[in-house]
Amino acid sequence: xxxxxxxxxxxxxxxxxxxxxxxxxxxxxxxxxxxxxxxxxxxxxxxxxxxxxxxxxxxxxxxxxxxxxxxxxxxxxxxxxxxxxxxxxxxxxxxxxxxxxxxxxxxxxxxxxxxxxxxxxxxxxxxxxxxxxxxxxxxxxxxxxxxxxxxxxxxxxxxxxxxxxxxxxxxxxxxxxxxxxxxxxxxxxxxxxxxxxxxxxxxxxxxxxxxxxxxxxxxxxxxxxxxxxxxxxxxxxxxxxxxxxxxxxxxxxxxxxx
Numbered sequence: 001x002x003x004x005x006x007x008x009x010x011x012x013x014x015x016x017x018x019x020x021x022x023x024x025x026x027x028x029x030x031x032x033x034x035x036x037x038x039x040x041x042x043x044x045x046x047x048x049x050x051x052x053x054x055x056x057x058x059x060x061x062x063x064x065x066x067x068x069x070x071x072x073x074x075x076x077x078x079x080x081x082x083x084x085x086x087x088x089x090x091x092x093x094x095x096x097x098x099x100x101x102x103x104x105x106x107x108x109x110x111x112x113x114x115x116x117x118x119x120x121x122x123x124x125x126x127x128x129x130x131x132x133x134x135x136x137x138x139x140x141x142x143x144x145x146x147x148x149x150x151x152x153x154x155x156x157x158x159x160x161x162x163x164x165x166x167x168x169x170x171x172x173x174x175x176x177x178x179x180x181x182x183x184x185x186x187x188x189x190x191x192x193x194x195x196x197x198x199x200x201x202x203x204x205x206x207x208x209x210x211x212x213x214x215x216x217x218x219x220x221x222x223x224x225x226x227x228x229x230x231x232x233x234x235x236x237x238x239x240x241x242x243x244x245x246x247x248x249x250x251x252x253x254x255x256x257x258x
Contacts, residue, residue, distance in 0.1 A: 008041030008062035009070060011048045014081040017226065018050075048081045051249060060087040069119035079112050085220065085250045089113055090120040092216045092254070093189045097125055099214045101186035106175045106203045107193035107220070108133040110149050111158040114191070118165060129168045130184060131158070132175050143174065144196035176202030187211045193220035197229035204237050211257045219245065222253025 013032060018025050031047070032038050038047040041061035046053045060066050066087055070080070079086075093103060105114050108131035118129060135155040137143040155172045162168040171182050175194060179202075187210045192200050200219070211217065219234055221227035222245060231253070234245050238255055245253040 009067055009080070009083055010039045010041060011046070011061070011083050012077045012081055013038050013047045014077060015048075015050050046084070049084060050251070051084065053249070058084075060084075060090075063087075065120055066090060069116045069122075072119055073112060073115050075112065082113075085252055086113055086116050088248065088250055088252055088254075089117050089191060089218060092218050093117045093121060094124070096188040096214070096216055097121070099188040099212050101188035101210070101212045101215060102127050102184040103129040103189045103191075104132070104184065104187050104207065105130070105191040105193065106132045106200070106207075107144070107191075107195070108135075108158060108170070109147060109193070110154070111161045111170070113193070114168075115161055118168070126167050127188070128184065129165075130182070131162075131168065131170045132173065132178060133158070133171075134174055135172055142196060142198040142202065144194045144199060175199050176206045179203065179206040183207065184210065188215045190215070190217045191220065192217065195221055195227065195230075197227075197233045200230055201233045201237065204234075208237070208241065208257075213257060215257045217255040217257065219253035219255075221251065223247045223251040 015028065035045050035047070037043055038045045041058065044055050046056065046058055061083065070083065070086065108114065111131060114129060114131055134143060135158065136150055136152050137146050139146050155170070159170050162170060171178060183206065187207060190207060190211055192203055194200050219230065221230050222234055223231070234253060238245055243255055243257065245255050247253055
């Protein structure tokens with residue numbers, strides 16, 4: 001057997017919300033200058049997505065199923081930077097394969113995350129997946145921030161992304177309002193990524209009772225300082241239901257429903 005490590009995903013060293021002329025950015029450049037190749041999936045460093053680690057194996061970067069799923073979606077540099085977060089979603093969705101219910105994402109944006117998840121699970125399940133988003137928000141109350149790809153055409157582009165997956169339903173509408181019209185009876189895996197505390201609380205109030213015992217909820221923005229309002233909402237809601245959110249180094253939050 002060869003001792004040569006497998007070739008894996010190379011992650012660009014992108015950080016969010018750090019001005020190019022800041023002391024933080026200068027310190028990051030100095031750190032990277034001491035590192036032969038911080039993007040090497042077999043090296044000791046991971047420097048990306050506002051996360052710096054040393055000496056972790058990060059085996060998912062060499063997982064052939066994960067690498068294939070990510071590569072097939074032709075990620076942008078920004079999307080590739082999210083590899084650790086994306087793998088968390090893949091792990092959680094796979095861990096819920098024995099749990100009854102469908103998969104749900106509120107805050108689909110361009111559909112990248114769930115496209116990778118479904119490719120990762122290809123051949124393991126054909127359960128239905130619901131993707132909710134406004135796709136062209138105006139910036140009103142409960143809508144979250146308007147991101148660069150938001151546009152009147154985004155809904156059609158996301159539908160096209162999933163056109164070969166008959167089990168995917170892309171739903172355009174404001175959460176939680178649209179959930180009263182279209183929502184699964186049972187949920188095995190729920191991903192909340194709406195960058196808005198009001199919307200995520202509304203989603204929880206409607207969908208939490210639909211999450212099956214053993215199902216998982218992943219909050220994308222839970223541990224980020226810029227989204228403390230969402231952390232407060234999630235913590236309060238889960239405490240009322242006798243649960244606690246696990247904060248992950250990726251900035252995500254994880255809940256296992258009993």
